[in-house]
Amino acid sequence: MSSHISLVILSAAGTSRSEVTAESKDPYTRREAHPVCRRSASAPSLTRALSAAVVLALLVFAPAISASAASSASGDVVLRALREEMERSKAKLKMDDVPAPYYIEYRVTELDQFEASAVFGALRNQQRNRGRLLRVVVRVGDYKQDSFYGSGEGTLDLVPSDDDVFAIRHRIWLATDRAYKAASEALSAKQAALKQLKVDEPVDDFAKALPVEAVEPLARLSSTDFTSWIHLLEEASAQYRTDKDLENFESSLRFTVENRYFLNSEGTIARSGHAHYVISIAGSTQASDGMLLQRSHADQGNDLKELPTREAFLKTTARILETLKLLRDAPVVDEEYRGPVLFSNDAAATVVTELIEPNVLGRKPQLGENARTTGKWSSSYKSRVLPDFINVFDDPSISTLSGEPLFGNYTLDDEGVKAQRVSLIEKGQLVSYLIGRQPIRGFPASNGHGRAAATAAPAPHPGNLVLQSTDPQPDAGLKAKLIELCKNRELPYGLYVETMGPRLEPRLLYRVYTKDGHEELVRGGVFGDLDVRSLRSDLVAAGTKPAVEDRSEPVWFSVASPALLFDELEIKRSQATKQKLPEYPPPTLGAAANQP
């Protein structure tokens, strides 16, 4: 057979040819598409989001970064290279017939990441990626109207991971040149497009911001010997042996350190370091009717020390296995249920993440659209969007909430603006949005929420988004309250959601019987009407203790919520999860002699 050289050359000709390469070849990671990471004890699902893979793919990298370089700001070669190119570009970058840039921004993301996964007890992959990604934005025009449009939104490049000033500057130089040329074309294109559109109340393209200097310490991976972790992945995923009906069982980890540099021509210089460690277990099985059942759990921390011990992780694994078995034998939900539903704090955190987070982002709508933002609450400013006992705020300055660690902590955002606590919803009324430096109507300045993945332009994202009740109910009493609501409506049972999966589908869902309060696990339920409207109209009570959901896509952020009780939601039978059972049984297991 011929050797398979693993590089495809993309046809430079731009002619279409069969696209053959980009699709994931791994059937085991396809199914989950929910970039959720969660920590609370009963819950979860970690998934590798595609865009993360993309970023990492750009950074397949391994040579050592010299350790001495970055310990102090003055000896930081990346910082020096960025400063020197910034000075030069500010002073001299100018084409004939094109205005000089009024704003230049450099962002370097230095990534060091170790990833590994094991399936059915055997290592499938392990990978260490290191690299430095550069993003350059050059703006021509002025704050009112500039070139930030299409190709003018920035250029991307890799810069060397060696601390070599010239080699780094060389790539910054070329990227800046490309960004400036793209900006001048983008401005013309934008002006041409605007001529076709009627804009009622023009909003500035870019907000002014004060220059800041904040050079924080760099972060480093707290260990580089991952052997024991790989063994743990293999040991955990080897537990599939106890259940012959598992379709998939795998365990994975991702340890990430990100150091970010940010400089702009206004004088802002920022450097910060963050670390994130996550280990997860995921399994799936099919019920006898073919319904696909999935469970997963992730544990994470800002330090390796915050990850669970081997024993704790194996215990979690056992619990995942156990719930998969229970689910397989659980009855399917009734054809239709309409009535009270109680979400555990853990499940509620998912609901808040899915339904509230996207709608409090102050994103500028497309050119020519007159809406205030792009979310469902774009015309809800100063209106009631939630019940009057609910407050929601975002606070990037906190790193724990009720003892739970949060991952959306930062000092400056990715546009160099100081992070601010923003009160978003007060007594149910929407009073603000999360804003970066791209203003929206009525919000001319950033509130420190311009955040970005390494490859993307900054946009509003939360840091730590917290939902709280002004009338917190004791958590222990919420099930009684659920039963009471059901009794009032003469329902034999209410529903309790312990954890949620992707697409707002419940993973662990229980009937709570009104007559004696006993709980029964059911499977195959999906919500008919869980949306922002139901949050406003059907939410009747909230608990006390928050659970935190952490997401790593597109930026790290956390969302906290107490348990939530709805007086009416519809749950129906899922049609989507039915699959055929395998045409033939799995291979029989050999002796476990070759286990690690």
Next chain:
Amino acid sequence: MAPKGAAFFVSPAPVHSRFRMNYIKAVFLPALLVLVALLGQIALLHAQKSPAATDDVLLATMEKELHRGQAELARQDPAPYFTSYNVTDGESLFIIGAQGGILSSSRARHRSADVSMRIGAPALDNTHDQERFSGITSGQLPQRDDPDAIARVLWHLTYEQYRKARQAYTNVKTKTAVRAKDEDDSPDFSQEKPSTYLEKTSPAAFPEQTAWEELARRYSASFRQFPEIEESMVFLTAVRSHSYLVSTEGTKIVTADAVFRLVIQAETRADDGMQLMRVETFQSSDPTKFPAEAEVATKVKKMASDLSALRAAPLAEPYSGPALLSGRAAAVFFHEVLGHRVEGQRQRGRDEGQTFTKKVNEKILPEFLSVADDPTLRTLAGTELSGFYRYDDEGVPAARVEVVQDGILKNFLMGRLPVKNFTNSNGHGRAQAGLMPVGRQGNLIVTSSKTIPDAQLRSRFIEEIKKQGKPYGLYFEDIQGGFTLTTRDLPQAFQVLPVMVWRVFADGRPDELVRGVDIVGTPLTVLTQIAATGDTTSVFNGICGAESGSVPVSAAAPAMLFPDMEVQKRKYGDARPPILPPPPGAMDDKGGAR
């Protein structure tokens, strides 16, 4: 079958950018992504145990699970009539350097599996026509030799592939019932004798990552002394793998491969915005045979001086007249113009242009030219050939195919997809991991019985220019690659991408370098016009892309004289050269901070 508008191309570099200098956005990042996607779930560090050919857990597990699946699925209706497992188990090292710094460096271990399955009968199965891609499902296997885990993943891939094939077979039956009969009603799968081959090789030496990083630093730093070169990159690639294939027909093959490649690429721009590029490639199956540093330094210097000369060179004008192609240029020309059109599957299918389908036993070249594709050749003219392999990706032994004998078309490059009058594979069914093999080139070799010494060929060329009353002819010294279109709904065109083209004047003035030349034309007319060839064979090693992915290929030919070649002006961007000069400090001991 080729998708609509399929283009095929060959390039010497792992990264090929012609129309945009902005490699990072246009090519480089996608290429890296693709690399990563292909390596899939990569691993690095130590390969625990180098993959051995025989009595290994992987091979035993593959066989056992294949046969278990076959027995189990035989009870299904419809049952598959063919199943195979291909596994590529290898490691790779990929390093990119620029200006003395490492942009990317990864060491990976990969073990990827392709499960192929056919339902129906060889005459008509699930892979018919547009459903061809239903023949294969891919995934990543565990790297650790755990038979239970490997078997489970294979099981999963197998029943998923069964479902895919079954659905496709239903579609095929429906479509066949309602559509007009195909002109070529050849079967979908050829009958071949099973092969057994277990290659026992001690694995090729594998370079140390840190040592190669240092090489990438040094080689890429040598461009620091040429500030007029805008972008330059050095790519170092090492791949060593074992390929396993077992099928329900009884084929069982293990082969070992290793390839080590150094590609140096440099680009600049003329003042009018035209992008100019030079690429140098060194390739070997033995990393210790890499060129000495002095040799690399000389090449770098030559690339820099070529680019400086190209920057200053006048633009080519549209031209029709005598042209002389160097051996390398002629080799790429044949790969594009002839090679892709004699791939078997292009002779059937409603979308194919079928240039040569009905020309078998007809004259398509001057009688002094013959063309063979011979993947069994390891070296030619002292050069290692990229297109060498022992068995193709369908497990058929590689074989020399006489495509054109004395100008007469004789044969096509066949995988296991038959075409009218060509019922069997000749060992050219090739694909990159994860894709369905089709007939592809290996080592395409053009030979001539009418050679004249290379020096005399030039005089012949000048005579021809004078005879036609032209002021000059064009000499194509080097070519960076090309592409071709073979489908019906697009022009049957080809282009090769010349980089070093000279005007050779009738009046004896010194040759003049020109830039921005593209050869254009239609295949049938151009080929018949070749007037004479030189006496030295040159080899072009490259990577060829088509519907079954990227495969390494070689093309070899002597220099050739074309009495009438048509060239056009190359389209080019209008982006100016960089506004600011490069940053200072290029020669301060690599920046001073290390």
